[in-house]
Amino acid sequence: MAESAIVALTRKDGNGVCADCGMENPEWASISVGVFLCARCAGVHRGIQGRVKSLSYDNWDNDSLQIMEAVGNKKAKEKYEICVPVYYKRPDSESVDVLRKEWIVAKYDRLEFTDPDKQESYNCATKTGNLWKLGRDRKQFAVRKFVLSRATNKLVYFVNEDTVKPKAEADLDLVNAVFVPEKIGKLFGLQITFFRNGSTRNLYVYSDNSKDIVDWFMAIRAAKWERRRIAFPDRDLTQLAEELTKDFLMEGWLYKMGPKNEPFRKRWFTLDRRKLMYLEEPLNAFAKGEVFIGHKDAGYNVSMGAAQEGDRGSGSQNSNFLFSFTLHTPDRDFVMRAETQEDMEKWILALQKVVELPLTTQDSRLAALLVPKKSSNSFRLIKR
Incomplete structure (x- = not known):
């Protein structure tokens, strides 16, 4: 034919x-x-x-x-x-x-x-507007005023229009923004994460207008781009742009074993570049714990099965360890379990890719914040 x-x-x-x-x-x-x-x-x-x-x-x-x-x-x-x-x-x-x-x-x-x-709605020195934000404790959305400033390199939000002091502020260098409409339950839902005071803060926001939420997303990228373009004049511009924001590599429910062979507990895991966070619920403002994942040469690795299974009651024949895998760090092994073999394999593959990636300048800055000064190969576990 x-x-x-x-x-x-x-x-x-x-x-x-x-x-x-x-x-x-x-x-x-x-x-x-x-x-x-x-x-x-x-x-x-x-x-x-x-x-x-x-x-x-x-x-x-x-x-x-x-x-x-x-x-x-x-x-x-x-x-x-x-x-x-x-x-x-x-x-x-x-x-x-x-x-x-x-x-x-x-x-x-x-x-x-x-x-x-025609790009002034996101390529601007200062951007101000309202977004619906999920409350940290009440778990209800309310309108909040947001301001992005290139001069201060900050993204801040206020409880209302008349408030002088911001409720929270984020260093744009440590901000990531990811569209997560299904998780938030809003078509135009965005998750903004930033590191502050020793832990990651998750903001869940949305707009009723698709152009508005995309403009905010691009404004964050534009501000970060301008700063990095000046700071790293010799870097490839396309590569710099790729690092501005990153979609989560993996998200989903896993079961995590406690540090002292405690029973598995169900947690929501998010792999945000080199940072692995686990939360009690997907829309929590803060994680129960978060781990910086370094390079394999520094002692980071991932393997199938539970590390030291013999000490945990029988190894692979124990159904509790079915579809389990272990993230190895210099100071601790994290044992996790998926609900299916397919999920287990996806998580292992994603984690393996992370430990094989060379560290970037931004990775090193994050490591300095998460990792205790006593050991450059260690991590900080934040428990709530």
């Missing part, structure tokens, strides 16, 4: 991947802008009044074919992505819907990347 004319066009000019998220083998196309798309990005285009067609199931007339042939992904990129900031986090095939949507709307509707002046 001969290849259709529209499918043949996917073989050239960068058309073999989605124009917006980079997913391979796009199955849709936007007639409105002349680009090839994956199903998820096509859905966003349709939602903003874009004309989309399936490459396989829709009929293609000559006019539509001529549009796709005249434009295509390469030319569209040259038109709509003239000045995308290096710090702007483009979505990939796994990105959350809100990041994908705002990238597409910003690119084709607001034409945000054709003129730097």
